[in-house]
Amino acid sequence: METLKPLERVNIKKAAKILLKSKNTIVLTGAGISTESGIPDFRGENGIWEKYKPEIYGNIQSFLKDPSKFWKMAEEIAPNLFNALPNSGHLALAELEKMKLIKAIVTQNIDELHQKAGAVIVYEVHGNINRFSCLGCRASYTKQQILNKLKKEKGSTPQCDYCTAPLRPSVVLFGENLPNFEKFMSIDLAKKSEVMLIAGSSLTVAPICDLPVYTLKGGGKLIIVNDQPTFLDEKAEIVINNKTGTVLPLIVEEIKRIKIKREIESNQ
Numbered sequence: 469m470e471t472l473k474p475l476e477r478v479n480i481k482k483a484a485k486i487l488l489k490s491k492n493t494i495v496l497t498g499a500g501i502s503t504e505s506g507i508p509d510f511r512g513e514n515g516i517w518e519k520y521k522p523e524i525y526g527n528i529q530s531f532l533k534d535p536s537k538f539w540k541m542a543e544e545i546a547p548n549l550f551n552a553l554p555n556s557g558h559l560a561l562a563e564l565e566k567m568k569l570i571k572a573i574v575t576q577n578i579d580e581l582h583q584k585a586g587a588v589i590v591y592e593v594h595g596n597i598n599r600f601s602c603l604g605c606r607a608s609y610t611k612q613q614i615l616n617k618l619k620k621e622k623g624s625t626p627q628c629d630y631c632t633a634p635l636r637p638s639v640v641l642f643g644e645n646l647p648n649f650e651k652f653m654s655i656d657l658a659k660k661s662e663v664m665l666i667a668g669s670s671l672t673v674a675p676i677c678d679l680p681v682y683t684l685k686g687g688g689k690l691i692i693v694n695d696q697p698t699f700l701d702e703k704a705e706i707v708i709n710n711k712t713g714t715v716l717p718l719i720v721e722e723i724k725r726i727k728i729k730r731e732i733e734s735n736q
């Protein structure tokens with residue numbers, strides 16, 4: 469607890485109380501929750517988009533013209549991304565789900581770390597790295613198959629075994645729309661939610677940064693846990709500018725403490 473300021477400790481207790489009281493909480497997560505798992509923020513300082521310009525390496529039009537650039541970048545980041553493990557922040561959110569205190573996790577991340585941590589209802593608005601598909605015949609490939617292809621055919625674009633067309637990831641590339649189901653589901657959840665817990669998102673990427681605005685408009689509250697300020701800090705009920713891997717487990721701990729206390733009191 470030594471990295472926490474006194475106000476942060478107070479806010480952790482407040483957040484725990486709000487989450488316990490709320491009947492409809494959803495979570496929104498961004499890159500910040502995964503940096504502690506060794507996945508650098510693509511948009512951050514020294515992030516992948518600084519080295520590889522997104523309009524060349526991550527854009528759908530350039531991908532269709534020449535997928536080799538995307539795959540050159542992917543070869544560098546894939547092993548780290550595929551093998552990353554969930555951290556205490558992901559585990560804490562999965563625990564909140566088990567305790568039935570959150571309805572869903574909406575994430576901007578493609579790394580599947582929420583699922584690896586045990587969370588079940590996860591809406592991945594930017595897709596994920598679990599599946600890859602052929603641009604020609606739509607055959608589908610697992611990430612292990614892709615890793616094997618990248619290892620075997622170093623420096624080349626992974627091709628379909630059946631029709632030799634290039635393969636693409638099931639992530640949303642620049643210039644592409646968000647998947648409809650995830651998009652409408654997350655907007656609907658945001659509108660109805662009593663509380664939105666924002667963890668590790670700087671709320672800079674559209675249209676996801678609008679989700680908390682729907683919650684506010686519907687009379688809901690925001691709890692923001694992020695190590696950097698966001699444009700909605702002033703409108704949030706609680707803001708804790710610290711690491712999600714530190715703060716989220718402490719919120720869960722506090723919730724458990726309150727529950728035990730209430731149980732003892734009700735038995736007296």
Ligand SMILES: [Zn+2]
Nearest residue numbers: 602605628631
């Ligand atoms: Zn094919």
